Amino acid sequence: MSVTPEFDVIVVGSGAGGAMSALTLTRAGHRVLMLEAGRHYDPVAETPMFNRDIDAPLGNLPTEDRHPRFFDPIIGGAEIEGEPYVCADGTQYDWVRTRMLGGRTNAWWGFAPRFGPYDFKSRSRDGLGVDWPVTYNDIAPYYDRTEEMVGMFGSSEGFENEPGSPPGILQPPPPLRAFEYFVQAGFASLGIPSKVAPTAILTQPLEDRQACFYSTHCRRGCSIGAKFQTTTSFIPMALRTGNLTLRTDAMVIRVNTDADGRATGVTYGDNKTGERSDVTARAVVLAASTFETARIMMNSKSGSHPDGLGSRSGQLGRNIANTVNYLVDAQFPLLEDRPRYNEDGVSVPHMYIPWWGYKDQKEGKLEFTRGYHFQVYGGMSEVPGVTTGPHIVNPELGYGAQLKAAARRRYGSRIRFEMFGEMIPNAQAYMDIDQSVLDKWGSPVVRFHWGISDSERAMARHGMETAHKVIDRMGGVILPQDEAIGDKTTGAGGLHETGSARMGDSPDNSVVNNVSQCWDVDNLVLADASVFASHPHKNPTLTIMALSLRASEALAQRIAVQKSQGGVQ
Ligand SMILES: Cc1cc2nc3c(=O)[nH]c(=O)nc-3n(C[C@H](O)[C@H](O)[C@H](O)COP(=O)(O)OP(=O)(O)OC[C@H]3O[C@@H](n4cnc5c(N)ncnc54)[C@H](O)[C@@H]3O)c2cc1C
Ligand code: SF4
Structure with missing residues (x-):
C-alpha cells in the first residue's frame, strides 16, 4: 500500500x-x-x-x-561552525556561504x-x-x-552578445553620476564603450516594495525592498x-x-x-x-x-x-575639491563595461579565449572601503585642521575597477567529498581541487593592463593595495561558483x-x-x-x- x-x-x-x-x-x-x-x-x-x-x-x-x-x-x-570543508594539497579555496x-x-x-x-x-x-x-x-x-x-532597472542598447529586454520590462535607470561620466570618457578614449548596468533595484514601486531613495548601503540589505x-x-x-x-x-x-x-x-x-x-x-x-x-x-x-x-x-x-577576478583602486586628483554634481544613486554601479574584444579575438589578436567585463565603484555616497579609507584619513596628509581639509578635498576622488572574467571548466578544478572529515551531522565534507589555465592568466593580465591604461588616461594614481592583489588571480574563491x-x-x-x-x-x-x-x-x-x-x-x-x-x- x-x-x-x-x-x-x-x-x-x-x-x-x-x-x-x-x-x-x-x-x-x-x-x-x-x-x-x-x-x-x-x-x-x-x-x-x-x-x-x-x-x-x-x-x-x-x-x-x-x-x-x-x-x-x-x-x-568561509568559516561556519560545524560545517568545515577541505582543500586538496596545493589548493587554496575560499568558499563563502551564508x-x-x-x-x-x-x-x-x-x-x-x-x-x-x-x-x-x-x-x-x-x-x-x-x-x-x-x-x-x-x-x-x-x-x-x-x-x-x-x-530591475536597465536599458537595451543592443551590444554584441548583450541581449536587451522587450519594451516595458526594465524600469528606467538612474542617471550616471559625475564619476561615472568620467570613467565612461576614460574607457571611450581607448575605444571601449560602456552601458547601463542591469541591476535588481527598483526605481519605481513594485507591488508592496518601494523605490530606491538613493541614500543607504545596498550591501547591508534593503529593508524597504528596493534591492x-x-x-x-x-x-x-x-x-x-x-x-x-x-x-x-x-x-x-x-x-x-x-x-x-x-x-x-x-x-x-x-x-x-x-x-x-x-x-x-x-x-x-x-x-x-x-x-x-x-x-x-x-x-x-x-x-x-x-x-x-x-x-x-x-x-x-x-x-x-x-570568476577570474582582478581589482584595482586609484585616486584621481582631477576629482578633488570639486563641486557636487549629480551624486545621487544606488551604492552599486549605474554603468558597466561589457566585453568589447570579440573582433580582436576572432582575428587571433588576443592570447586568451572568452571575455570579461568591468564593474566600477566610486562617487560621493559612502561605500566603505571605496569612497572612504586610508587615502582620505592618512597621516601623510597632515593632522588636525589640515587633515580635515585634505579629507574634504579628496572625498569622492577614489574609484575601484573590478574585472570579472570567464573561466573555462578544466580537469584540475573539481570537488569531491572527503570521507575522513565529517560535519556536525556526520556527513563527509566538500574537498576542493583547483587549477586555472594560461588562458585565464593571460585574461587577468589583459584586464590589469587595460585598467591601468584607463587610469593613466584619467590622470589617476594607483593606490598601494593594488600591489598585493596584482595579476595573481587564481579564480579560487569568489562569489559566483x-x-x-x-x-x-x-x-x-x-x-x-x-x-x-x-x-x-x-x-x-x-x-x-x-x-x-x-x-x-x-x-x-x-x-x-x-x-x-x-x-x-x-x-x-x-x-x-x-x-x-x-x-x-
Ligand atoms: C557580497 C556578495 C555580492 C554578490 N553580488 C552579486 C551580483 O552583483 N550579481 C550576481 O549575479 N551575483 C552576486 N552574488 C552572488 C549571488 O549572491 C549568488 O549567485 C546567488 O545568491 C546564488 O543563489 P543560490 O540560491 O544558488 O544560493 P544561496 O543564495 O547561497 O542560497 C543557498 C541557501 O541554501 C541554504 N543551504 C545550504 N545548504 C543547505 C542544506 N544542506 N540544507 C538546507 N539549506 C541549505 C543556505 O543556507 C542558503 O540560504 C553576490 C554574492 C555576495 C556574497
Ligand atoms: S540605496 Fe540600496 S539599500 Fe538604499 S534604498 Fe536604494 S536599494 Fe535600498
Missing part, C-alpha cells in the same frame, strides 16, 4: 534559486516545504540601513558570524546581466568546454519574466499563497530514495535541537548553492544509488568554475537534462548554478533564477499530471 507523501515538493535552500522554485510551485497550487539551514532573517527588522560604521562593534569590522563587515548581512562566511533565510541574496549587489547567444554555445564558437543543451532563445522568455518579477532579496519578495509572496511551509535551522543531510531509485523525501537535522527528521514528498528540488547541492547528492548513497545521486556520467562534482552537476543532452555526459531534472532520479530537480554547463563572465544570479523558473514550471506540470492520475509519486 502506498502512503500519500506529506508534501508535493521539498525545496532545499531559500536563496535565489530555491525561492524562485518555491514561488513557482506554490503559485501552481502545490504544497511546498522549504528547508533552510540558516536562521530566520527579517530584513525589515534587522537591516541597519541608517547606522554609521562607528555604531557597530569595532567600527564595523567582521565578527565571528558577520563577514566581511559587521553590518553586512552575511551570517556565515546560513540565513534568503541566502546570499541578502548581501548580493544586484548586478544582473543576461547571458547572450554566444554564452550558451561557446564550444561551437571556439571548440572549448561544452555547449549548453539550450539556446538563448529557449531561455529568453524566462529572462523576461524573471526580470519583471525581480524588478531584490528573496526575504522581501519571493518568500513572502510564496507564503501568501497559503501553500508554503517554511522551516529554518533545518539542514538537509541526504535525499532518500526507494528501491526503484526515485526520491521519496529528505532527512534533515534541526540545527537548534540536534534532532533528525525524515519528511516525504513527491519530488525534491535542491537549491543549496552549487557545491552544497553536489555534496548532498554525493552523500545520498543507497542500495539503488551506491555512489550517490546523479553520479552515473562521472560528471558530478566536475566542471566547477569561478558554477558547475558541479552540469546540464546536457545525454545521461552519458551530464547530470541533469535541459530542464534541470536529474537523469538518474526523475523526481529530483536542481535549481541553482550547479547545472551551469559553462561559466560566462556575466554574474550568474539572473540566470540561476530564470533556469529555476523554467525547471520549476516543468516540474509543476509533471506533478499536476501525477495528481490528476491519482499517483502518489
Whole structure:
C-alpha cells in the first residue's frame, strides 16, 4: 500500500534559486516545504540601513558570524561552525556561504546581466568546454519574466552578445553620476564603450516594495525592498499563497530514495535541537548553492544509488568554475575639491563595461579565449572601503585642521575597477567529498581541487593592463593595495561558483537534462548554478533564477499530471 507523501515538493535552500522554485510551485497550487539551514532573517527588522560604521562593534569590522563587515548581512562566511570543508594539497579555496533565510541574496549587489547567444554555445564558437543543451532563445522568455518579477532597472542598447529586454520590462535607470561620466570618457578614449548596468533595484514601486531613495548601503540589505532579496519578495509572496511551509535551522543531510531509485523525501537535522527528521514528498528540488547541492547528492548513497545521486556520467562534482577576478583602486586628483554634481544613486554601479574584444579575438589578436567585463565603484555616497579609507584619513596628509581639509578635498576622488572574467571548466578544478572529515551531522565534507589555465592568466593580465591604461588616461594614481592583489588571480574563491552537476543532452555526459531534472532520479530537480554547463563572465544570479523558473514550471506540470492520475509519486 502506498502512503500519500506529506508534501508535493521539498525545496532545499531559500536563496535565489530555491525561492524562485518555491514561488513557482506554490503559485501552481502545490504544497511546498522549504528547508533552510540558516536562521530566520527579517530584513525589515534587522537591516541597519541608517547606522554609521562607528555604531557597530569595532567600527564595523567582521565578527565571528558577520563577514566581511559587521553590518553586512552575511551570517556565515568561509568559516561556519560545524560545517568545515577541505582543500586538496596545493589548493587554496575560499568558499563563502551564508546560513540565513534568503541566502546570499541578502548581501548580493544586484548586478544582473543576461547571458547572450554566444554564452550558451561557446564550444561551437571556439571548440572549448561544452555547449549548453539550450539556446538563448529557449531561455529568453524566462529572462523576461524573471526580470519583471525581480524588478530591475536597465536599458537595451543592443551590444554584441548583450541581449536587451522587450519594451516595458526594465524600469528606467538612474542617471550616471559625475564619476561615472568620467570613467565612461576614460574607457571611450581607448575605444571601449560602456552601458547601463542591469541591476535588481527598483526605481519605481513594485507591488508592496518601494523605490530606491538613493541614500543607504545596498550591501547591508534593503529593508524597504528596493534591492531584490528573496526575504522581501519571493518568500513572502510564496507564503501568501497559503501553500508554503517554511522551516529554518533545518539542514538537509541526504535525499532518500526507494528501491526503484526515485526520491521519496529528505532527512534533515534541526540545527537548534540536534534532532533528525525524515519528511516525504513527491519530488525534491535542491537549491543549496552549487557545491552544497553536489555534496548532498554525493552523500545520498543507497542500495539503488551506491555512489550517490546523479553520479552515473562521472560528471558530478566536475566542471566547477569561478570568476577570474582582478581589482584595482586609484585616486584621481582631477576629482578633488570639486563641486557636487549629480551624486545621487544606488551604492552599486549605474554603468558597466561589457566585453568589447570579440573582433580582436576572432582575428587571433588576443592570447586568451572568452571575455570579461568591468564593474566600477566610486562617487560621493559612502561605500566603505571605496569612497572612504586610508587615502582620505592618512597621516601623510597632515593632522588636525589640515587633515580635515585634505579629507574634504579628496572625498569622492577614489574609484575601484573590478574585472570579472570567464573561466573555462578544466580537469584540475573539481570537488569531491572527503570521507575522513565529517560535519556536525556526520556527513563527509566538500574537498576542493583547483587549477586555472594560461588562458585565464593571460585574461587577468589583459584586464590589469587595460585598467591601468584607463587610469593613466584619467590622470589617476594607483593606490598601494593594488600591489598585493596584482595579476595573481587564481579564480579560487569568489562569489559566483558554477558547475558541479552540469546540464546536457545525454545521461552519458551530464547530470541533469535541459530542464534541470536529474537523469538518474526523475523526481529530483536542481535549481541553482550547479547545472551551469559553462561559466560566462556575466554574474550568474539572473540566470540561476530564470533556469529555476523554467525547471520549476516543468516540474509543476509533471506533478499536476501525477495528481490528476491519482499517483502518489
Ligand atoms: C557580497 C556578495 C555580492 C554578490 N553580488 C552579486 C551580483 O552583483 N550579481 C550576481 O549575479 N551575483 C552576486 N552574488 C552572488 C549571488 O549572491 C549568488 O549567485 C546567488 O545568491 C546564488 O543563489 P543560490 O540560491 O544558488 O544560493 P544561496 O543564495 O547561497 O542560497 C543557498 C541557501 O541554501 C541554504 N543551504 C545550504 N545548504 C543547505 C542544506 N544542506 N540544507 C538546507 N539549506 C541549505 C543556505 O543556507 C542558503 O540560504 C553576490 C554574492 C555576495 C556574497
Ligand atoms: S540605496 Fe536604494 S536599494 Fe540600496 S539599500 Fe538604499 S534604498 Fe535600498
